Amino acid sequence: MKTFFNVEDLGDLAQALQEAREVEKNRYGFQHLGRNKTLLMIFFNNSLRTRLSTQKAAMNLGMNVIVLDVNAGAWKLETERGVIMNGDKSEHLLEAIPVMGCYCDLIGIRSFAGLTDREFDYAETIVNQFVEHSGRPVFAMETATVHPLQAFADLITIDAYKPCRHPKVVLTWAPHCRALPQAVPNSFAQWMNAADVELVVTHPQGYELDPKFVGNATVEYDRRKAFVGAHFIYAKNWSCPGVTRPADYGKILTEDAAWTVDSASMALTENARFMHCLPVRHGLVVTDEVIESPRSLVIPEAANREISAEVVIKRMLETL
Numbered sequence: 001m002k003t004f005f006n007v008e009d010l011g012d013l014a015q016a017l018q019e020a021r022e023v024e025k026n027r028y029g030f031q032h033l034g035r036n037k038t039l040l041m042i043f044f045n046n047s048l049r050t051r052l053s054t055q056k057a058a059m060n061l062g063m064n065v066i067v068l069d070v071n072a073g074a075w076k077l078e079t080e081r082g083v084i085m086n087g088d089k090s091e092h093l094l095e096a097i098p099v100m101g102c103y104c105d106l107i108g109i110r111s112f113a114g115l116t117d118r119e120f121d122y123a124e125t126i127v128n129q130f131v132e133h134s135g136r137p138v139f140a141m142e143t144a145t146v147h148p149l150q151a152f153a154d155l156i157t158i159d160a161y162k163p164c165r166h167p168k169v170v171l172t173w174a175p176h177c178r179a180l181p182q183a184v185p186n187s188f189a190q191w192m193n194a195a196d197v198e199l200v201v202t203h204p205q206g207y208e209l210d211p212k213f214v215g216n217a218t219v220e221y222d223r224r225k226a227f228v229g230a231h232f233i234y235a236k237n238w239s240c241p242g243v244t245r246p247a248d249y250g251k252i253l254t255e256d257a258a259w260t261v262d263s264a265s266m267a268l269t270e271n272a273r274f275m276h277c278l279p280v281r282h283g284l285v286v287t288d289e290v291i292e293s294p295r296s297l298v299i300p301e302a303a304n305r306e307i308s309a310e311v312v313i314k315r316m317l318e319t320l
């Protein structure tokens with residue numbers, strides 16, 4: 001596996017879930033794969049879970065790990081081609097990337113959407129330069145449009161806690177005070193569409209996700225209707241994806257508090273589990289009562305990030 005961005009990169013999902021169960025029970029059993037191999041983790045943005053879980057996964061596999069926070073200590077990077085670099089950027093990505101590739105065997109990258117130019121973001125312009133110029137296999141640790149390590153961990157969690165064979169999973173938009181990327185909901189929808197679940201996506205008008213991710217999932221604008229019968233409620237904020245309102249790409253269209261996930265919303269469900277990728281804004285996205293309730297899975301969901309990362313890195317090491 002040379003790149004990991006989308007659900008199809010993992011192949012058969014049932015097999016991947018079986019492998020995740022095996023890794024969870026025997027997470028130190030594959031150290032021969034990573035011995036004398038180096039993972040370089042590159043962060044253009046903040047992180048807690050991805051940073052810790054991916055480093056843990058690589059160490060489980062016997063790897064050496066280097067973590068680079070590009071905006072803290074490295075030279076400020078120019079990402080545009082054909083510019084005259086007479087400003088505050090000292091190094092071009094086109095040299096920095098192959099140089100970074102010299103010091104590692106595998107690259108994980110986090111580079112969030114800029115949320116100003118939809119074409120630039122949805123072409124995955126930044127991360128594709130790493131794929132093209134690093135000479136190394138590359139996996140996403142949340143890029144402009146996807147967060148597959150999170151979605152794989154979400155699927156592992158749903159598979160472990162589902163009360164029936166074909167659970168109803170609701171991806172619900174929730175309000176936030178900042179304009180956030182669509183990467184998490186994009187990947188969640190993509191992976192749920194590939195899994196054996198009934199996916200319903202609910203959000204206000206204007207927040208329609210890109211068709212290549214939402215696929216044939218049911219889109220329900222009435223959140224109360226969406227919540228009825230749900231076994232899992234996956235809450236996340238995202239900014240306007242620019243699908244039905246291209247001029248509003250990356251913007252906040254509403255902060256309607258009626259979309260905050262509260263106990264009354266959860267009471268509409270089939271005693272559903274609550275999920276969120278974290279970090280989460282209490283009081284905006286979800287009430288304290290819901291996220292702290294026994295039905296909340298946010299901690300085991302975060303714990304499964306170690307497992308999803310270990311399966312992915314293991315697969316990449318096996319094909320080096």
Ligand SMILES: CCC[C@H](NC(=O)CCC(=O)O)C(=O)O
Nearest residue numbers: 178180181183184277278279281
């Ligand atoms: C895993 C989620 C990462 C990121 N979340 C944020 O940027 C939250 C920032 C905030 O709440 O201030 C996002 O929404 O894509």
Ligand SMILES: NC(=O)OP(=O)(O)O
Nearest residue numbers: 047048049050277278
């Ligand atoms: N869920 C997730 O990716 O968290 P971080 O942004 O803290 O890595």
